[in-house]
Amino acid sequence: SARGIYCLILFCRKIRTSCSRAMEDARVMEMISKYEDECRSLVSVATDSHGNDIYVAATSPKVVASSSPSLHGLHSTVSQRVSSLMTAIARADHNIRRDQLQREYDRIKSLNSTYANALLQIFLDSHECSIKDVYFKGSHAPKYERLTIYLYDPHLDEIKPQRFTFLPCLRRVIDDG
Numbered sequence: 365s366a367r368g369i370y371c372l373i374l375f376c377r378k379i380r381t382s383c384s385r386a387m388e389d390a391r392v393m394e395m396i397s398k399y400e401d402e403c404r405s406l407v408s409v410a411t412d413s414h415g416n417d418i419y420v421a422a423t424s425p426k427v428v429a430s431s432s433p434s435l436h437g438l439h440s441t442v443s444q445r446v447s448s449l450m451t452a453i454a455r456a457d458h459n460i461r462r463d464q465l466q467r468e469y470d471r472i473k474s475l476n477s478t479y480a481n482a483l484l485q486i487f488l489d490s491h492e493c494s495i496k497d498v499y500f501k502g503s504h505a506p507k508y509e510r511l512t513i514y515l516y517d518p519h520l521d522e523i524k525p526q527r528f529t530f531l532p533c534l535r536r537v538i539d540d541g
Contacts, residue, residue: 368442369403374472375446376400379453389456395449475527496525 376396379386386392450465475485488494494516501510516525 371469371473372399372442372446373403375449375469376403378468378472379449383453383457383460386453386457386460389452392449392452392456395452399445399449494525494527496521 376399379392379396383392387396446469450462450469453465454460454462495513496516497514499512499514501512503509518524
């Protein structure tokens, strides 16, 4: 699955922007650069079962080096890479605790918990917009059920909404409460 790899890319991006002291450490900088390059080279060419490119909008295509791991090989080591990156960051910046980094990574994973969530997040980020509200219209026939997504417009709304997260089993939550 490309989801774990995509979450690793987002985590590295967050570290680059939020952990300036840790980024001064050569080891952390090297790890992040290496992980981002490997992930982007694979995710940009990964395809789903229908032949569609996965996360192509979030990455720039790169040539896959012969020493780069395969998509499956990289996916199987994502948790190990995240763990070693967290350890290196915590060593480089003593103001950052490992549990803080873990919470941030978990937040990124939950925002991108499904393929549809990841695509929606890419759309929102690329168009710099936010979801204001989501309305579910139920029906006796599943084919008539609808989700209506209302986007935030800064010209119409004074208060910017918090980030919206769909759940992996949104249908079950709506049905079962």
